[in-house]
Structures are given as C-alpha cells and as structure tokens.
Amino acid sequence: MSQTLSQHIPAPLTAAVETALQQAFGTASITDVSLLAGGLSASPVFKIIVRDQPYVLKLGKSGSFPANLKLAADAGIAPPLHYHDTTSGISISGLINNKPLRNVFGPERLPQELAATVRAIHSVPYQATADNLQETIDGMIAGFRKSNILSGPVIDECFSNYDIIRSKYPWNDQEQVFSHNDLNPSNILCDGERIWIIDWDVSSLNDRYIDLANAANFFVYGEEQEKAFLDTYFDGAADEYKAARFYIMRQVGRIIYSMLMFQLAAQAKPKDYAHNQEMEGFTLQEFRTQMGAGTLSLATYEGQFMYGKALLNEAVHQMRTPRFAAALAVIG
Known part of the structure; x- marks a missing residue:
C-alpha cells in the first residue's frame, strides 16, 4: 500500500x-x-x-x-x-462532481426533479423489517431531555404538540417503503444533469413521508413548489389527506434534525456547560444568512446549536398555524 x-x-x-x-x-x-x-x-x-x-x-x-x-x-x-x-x-x-441543485434546475424544475428521485428510491423492492419511527423519535427526545442542553416554554410547547401528533399520526399503516431516511443537502448531489443520492447508512423500510418531508424541508418553499413536489411524487393531484400527512411530517422532520443538532452540540461541550437558553430570534432565515456569509458552520458547536434552535422554532411556528390544526383533523 x-x-x-x-x-x-x-x-x-x-x-x-x-x-x-x-x-x-x-x-x-x-x-x-x-x-x-x-x-x-x-x-x-x-x-x-x-x-x-x-x-x-x-x-x-x-x-x-x-x-x-x-x-x-x-x-x-x-x-x-x-x-x-x-x-x-x-x-x-x-465520485460525483457536485453542483448546486438550485443552480442546475432552478426553482421551477427542482421540486419535480427531487420528487422523481424520492419516488425512485421508494420504488426499489425491499423486504427487510421496518424501523419503528415512533420509537426512534421518542428515543431522540428522551436523549435530548437527559442532556439538559435546553429548556423553556418553546421546548415545552414543541413537545406538547408532538405528543398530539404522536397520538394521531398513523405510524404503523401500509405506507412503508424503502427509504433513505436522511435526505439532507450533504446526501443529495447533482452532476449538472441529474440527482444522485449518497450515504445509505441509515436506510430502511420506513414511512414514505419521512423522505418526502426531509427533502422538502431543505429544498421546497411555498405552496406552488409544494404542490408541484407532491403532484410529481404521487403522479397526479395529491389529495387532502396526503397533503395533511406531508405537512405534519415536515414538522416531525424538523424536530428530528433539531434533536440531532443538539446531540452534536452537547457532545462538543462539558456536561456542566451553561448553554445559552435564549430562543428569540433564532430563525431558519437568519441561520441561512449567517451560513451564506460564512459566519456559521455546521462543523462547529455554535452552528449546530443555532441550527437546532432555528429548526425547533420553525416547527413550533408551523404548529401554531390553522393549517396544522386542520391537518391534524384530517389525519385524525
């Protein structure tokens, strides 16, 4: 060698x-x-x-x-x-010589290209035992609470709403498909012509909406893009139930990634470290602005901690809307 x-x-x-x-x-x-x-x-x-x-x-x-x-x-x-x-x-x-997805496809084509890729993943025949998504999330939240990294009314509101989702969401229905389970920008690459997906370490049989939600949380914005994304994936108009389930899972996905970020941040500091408990002003827009300016990095404690807060704040913001209440009623 x-x-x-x-x-x-x-x-x-x-x-x-x-x-x-x-x-x-x-x-x-x-x-x-x-x-x-x-x-x-x-x-x-x-x-x-x-x-x-x-x-x-x-x-x-x-x-x-x-x-x-x-x-x-x-x-x-x-x-x-x-x-x-x-x-x-x-x-x-x-090796894929990666090029920015948004530059290659633009806002009009990207939702469709992404949805087609997710549909291709979910079309792969797969017979293994499914992971229990509910148990996985419960374990992540339990680990977060044990770490004592963050507490307060926003945290309590988030988990209170998640408890409602937990009681209403159809976790064990027939929507199980071969899933990547971690469709974040690091794992979604483009060679200038098409999308490639890497890092299959946590792939398994799972709820189809977790891949849809995760991909959308990073790349799909606004009602028009969301409609194009879902219509492409479901090969036609996505009905009220599908749209409601997708919207709820987008909030669950944000909670999952926030827990992952807080876990990484906690590992970077001593157990008795006094983490900043302030939640006000930590938004996804502010996080993206600082990331774009190079003042924040997900490789650092500060970047991980702020991203966790921003994701949690966005989930709570969405769970305060009439759309969230309506979506719960539809799936319930």
Missing part, C-alpha cells in the same frame, strides 16, 4: 483496503487521498485518485455494511459501486 493511503487508513483496515483496491482496479496504488467532509455519517469517507480517476472510499463499521447501498446503486440512484464488502463495511463508489 502507498504511504499516502497508509497515513489515513487505520492499521487494522489496511489489508482490507488493499484487497478492495486490488479487486476493484487491479492495483493498490493511488496518487492522492483526502478526507471528505460535509456529511453527518460516522463512517470515514475519503476521495481517492486511482489511475487519474476520482473515487469515494468509505470505511463503514465491520459487519454493518448496508446491502442497501448496492440496491440503490443497481437502481441507478446511488453513484456506481465498484466494490463493497458486507463483512468489513468497505465500499468504493464513483
């Missing part, structure tokens, strides 16, 4: 990585390797250059490699898969 690669790969995995390279390319020689940042995956991900071509080397946990990555690659949703080992968790995929 080259010295360049051995400097980055943990010693216990060097032999397995060398085998992967030999089987994929007939050589273990690479000319460059660099750590890829930007996602929330716990697995180390590298850009490697082999014979002047870029690839993605991912070191998953031993024995935990998701066969789902191969399913997605075979379906043409994930980038081409050149090597995967279900025992070691190592995979090598094609």
Whole structure:
C-alpha cells in the first residue's frame, strides 16, 4: 500500500483496503487521498485518485455494511459501486462532481426533479423489517431531555404538540417503503444533469413521508413548489389527506434534525456547560444568512446549536398555524 493511503487508513483496515483496491482496479496504488467532509455519517469517507480517476472510499463499521447501498446503486440512484464488502463495511463508489441543485434546475424544475428521485428510491423492492419511527423519535427526545442542553416554554410547547401528533399520526399503516431516511443537502448531489443520492447508512423500510418531508424541508418553499413536489411524487393531484400527512411530517422532520443538532452540540461541550437558553430570534432565515456569509458552520458547536434552535422554532411556528390544526383533523 502507498504511504499516502497508509497515513489515513487505520492499521487494522489496511489489508482490507488493499484487497478492495486490488479487486476493484487491479492495483493498490493511488496518487492522492483526502478526507471528505460535509456529511453527518460516522463512517470515514475519503476521495481517492486511482489511475487519474476520482473515487469515494468509505470505511463503514465491520459487519454493518448496508446491502442497501448496492440496491440503490443497481437502481441507478446511488453513484456506481465498484466494490463493497458486507463483512468489513468497505465500499468504493464513483465520485460525483457536485453542483448546486438550485443552480442546475432552478426553482421551477427542482421540486419535480427531487420528487422523481424520492419516488425512485421508494420504488426499489425491499423486504427487510421496518424501523419503528415512533420509537426512534421518542428515543431522540428522551436523549435530548437527559442532556439538559435546553429548556423553556418553546421546548415545552414543541413537545406538547408532538405528543398530539404522536397520538394521531398513523405510524404503523401500509405506507412503508424503502427509504433513505436522511435526505439532507450533504446526501443529495447533482452532476449538472441529474440527482444522485449518497450515504445509505441509515436506510430502511420506513414511512414514505419521512423522505418526502426531509427533502422538502431543505429544498421546497411555498405552496406552488409544494404542490408541484407532491403532484410529481404521487403522479397526479395529491389529495387532502396526503397533503395533511406531508405537512405534519415536515414538522416531525424538523424536530428530528433539531434533536440531532443538539446531540452534536452537547457532545462538543462539558456536561456542566451553561448553554445559552435564549430562543428569540433564532430563525431558519437568519441561520441561512449567517451560513451564506460564512459566519456559521455546521462543523462547529455554535452552528449546530443555532441550527437546532432555528429548526425547533420553525416547527413550533408551523404548529401554531390553522393549517396544522386542520391537518391534524384530517389525519385524525
């Protein structure tokens, strides 16, 4: 193995990585390797250059490699898969030279392109046991409360409304499909012509609306885009029930990602750290403005903590609207 690669790969995995390279390319020689940042995956991900071509080397946990990555690659949703080992968790995929989705498709085409991609994911045949989404969310909220990172009336209002959702939402119906479960901008790439989805570590059988809600929360704005998004996904006019369920799940998705952000923020500080309890003024618009200006980063405690607050505030704001009450009545 080259010295360049051995400097980055943990010693216990060097032999397995060398085998992967030999089987994929007939050589273990690479000319460059660099750590890829930007996602929330716990697995180390590298850009490697082999014979002047870029690839993605991912070191998953031993024995935990998701066969789902191969399913997605075979379906043409994930980038081409050149090597995967279900025992070691190592995979090598094609590298997408990512271009901003909004620049490529514009506001008129993006909702449809995104919805078509989500529909393609959900069309992949999948027989594994479904995850229990309700239990997952309950566990995340319990972990948040235990961390004591944040409290106050906005937090109480949020979880009080979630308890109402929890009692009314049809968690265990027949809407279970093959789902990515983490459709955030780090995992939705574009090569300038089409969308590719990466990082399938948490994919499973799940409620179709979690993927729809997560993707929309990052890329779909306003009633017109929302209608185009849902109509494309459902191949026609989305009825009142579908729209209501989607809207409620958008708030659940915001709560999920806020819990993830607070979890990351809590890990960055000592247990007795006095976190700022102020919630006023922490909006998604302000967060996006600071991110765009480069004054905030999701790689830092400050960015994670503010994003968690902004997401929670947005969920609470939406759950105060007449539309939320009407949507609950429809699904109830």
